[in-house]
Amino acid sequence: MKRVAIGVIGTGFWGENQVRVLRQSRMADLVAICDTNEKRAREIGTKYAVPWYTDLDKFLRVSRLEAVTVCTPTQTHLKVGLLAIESGKNLLVEKPMTGEERAADRLVSSARKAGVKLLVGFIERFNPGVRAVKKMLTQKIVGDVIIATGRRVARWPIRIGDVGVVKDTAIHDIDAMRYLLEEEVSAVFAQTGSLRKHSYEDYAEIMLRFKEGTTGFIDANWLTPRKVRTLIITGSDATINLDYITQDITLEDSKRLVKPYTPWAEPLRLELENFVTTIINDTKESPSGDDALRAIRVCDAALKSGKTKTLLTMAN
Ligand SMILES: NC(=O)c1ccc[n+]([C@@H]2O[C@H](COP(=O)([O-])OP(=O)(O)OC[C@H]3O[C@@H](n4cnc5c(N)ncnc54)[C@H](O)[C@@H]3O)[C@@H](O)[C@H]2O)c1
Known part of the structure; x- marks a missing residue:
């Protein structure tokens, strides 16, 4: 070979x-x-x-x-x-x-x-948990996706000094949502801020509207003592919870709660x-330079929305 x-x-x-x-x-x-x-x-x-x-x-x-x-x-x-x-x-x-x-x-x-x-x-595109969630969405196991909620929080990693939490951290969720939903972001609203320990923003709550109407919500910060990285997909028929770190998945509807087994593998x-x-x-x-560009554009829109307190529409 x-x-x-x-x-x-x-x-x-x-x-x-x-x-x-x-x-x-x-x-x-x-x-x-x-x-x-x-x-x-x-x-x-x-x-x-x-x-x-x-x-x-x-x-x-x-x-x-x-x-x-x-x-x-x-x-x-x-x-x-x-x-x-x-x-x-x-x-x-x-x-x-x-x-x-x-x-x-x-x-x-x-x-x-x-x-x-x-x-x-x-890297999250290679997380076996994300791959399993993608398969479930393709199979329409949750019905229509209403909202994808990502939470990615931890203490500020002091070595990161040249971008804020949006471009360093929330960008993973922006790309994971584009990858899972196979849709582009059409509008962005965000609240961002800094507790001034860092030169850039250290918290951001970002709401995304995807083209077909699905909502994305991202809570990213460097203020939380413990590292948490989760994704919730709420669909018309069922809900999926993914822990990006353990790669554990829970699938839940009104009748059952199951934990599909996905063998752990190192995403890197x-x-x-x-x-x-x-x-x-x-x-x-894949992921390509174009994927990188699109995610940066969404980050820039979130940062601008955070400053101007306005909803921004994306030209796709
Ligand atoms: N995909 C992920 O999950 C993930 C995780 C952590 C970091 N990152 C990314 O990796 C990058 C590095 O982050 P890090 O945390 O390792 O930073 P770091 O500061 O720990 O390491 C950066 C290294 O680059 C070296 N360096 C600086 N300028 C250089 C140059 N011109 N040529 C060669 N070496 C140079 C520094 O001496 C340092 O050793 C960032 O872009 C960060 O966002 C990605």
């Missing part, structure tokens, strides 16, 4: 997880890592026995390297991503793909022109396998 020669750029908190998973992969050959912080690059390179670099240009010239993951802070994704594209690498850029729509647009058009694959790290492993097989089989990217 062909193995993709891959490298990780940015080996901080999340990049280390990618290094761990790729090191064990039978589909990928982790050939190098790069982090501008020499201490960190050496530490991760030594721990996982992978050649390490601090100079991105040198790293991108490593022979055989054909794909990279970008796990640097969000505000560096455009610069790092463009360099990777210019050197002909396929890339998986962590969410949010960029902090601004214009920058995301540049990455998408540059990747298209260069003929390289560009995927975005919307599935996400990286999808990246690698997209390259090997030369298939369409």
Whole structure:
């Protein structure tokens, strides 16, 4: 079987997880890592026995390297991503793909022109619980979906300093809802705010109207002592509760409550396998740069709505 020669750029908190998973992969050959912080690059390179670099240009010239993951802070994704594209690498850029729509647009058009694959790290699409919920929705087990309610809360992760809770956290729910409902957002209303421990907003309550009338509601904050990540799908016939962390599902109607069994699997492993097989089989990217752009637009609308206290309609 062909193995993709891959490298990780940015080996901080999340990049280390990618290094761990790729090191064990039978589909990928982790050939190098790069982090501008020499201490960190050496530490991760030594721990996982992978050649390490601090100079991105040198790293991108490593022979055989054909794909990279970008796990640097969000505000560096455009610069790092463009360099990777210019050197002909396929890339998986962590969410949010960029902090601004214009920058995301540049990455998408540059990747298209260069003929390289560009995927975005919307990891919840690979959560087996989300996959099981998607199957139930396709089978119309809940009837018509009325509302999808997402809750994603925790304490502020101090290392995130370049975007707020909407683009860092709520963006996962925005994409998961687009993926599950297979509909685009047509209007957004949000209340956002900051307790000023962080330079950006640290709480947001976002209401989405999807094109066919379904409602999405997202409660995201960095104020809650315990990490909670849940999704409730309320349908005309039944309700589904998903815990994104445990991947447990409850399906409930007026007569029964069942807990369908879905074997637990690490979403990051599935996400990286999808990246690698997209390259090997030369298939369409999913989640794509366009998915990333659409989610950023919804985030921007939520942030603007939070400031102006108005309902914003989306041009799709
Ligand atoms: N998909 C998910 O569930 C998930 C989870 C956590 C973080 N993330 C995303 O991953 C990204 C990184 O987050 P993190 O928490 O790991 O941050 P982090 O600060 O822990 O790590 C970032 C690393 O990038 C390095 N770096 C900075 N600029 C660089 C450059 N130009 N070239 C090479 N290395 C550079 C830093 O030295 C640091 O080690 C963010 O975009 C974040 O949103 C995604």
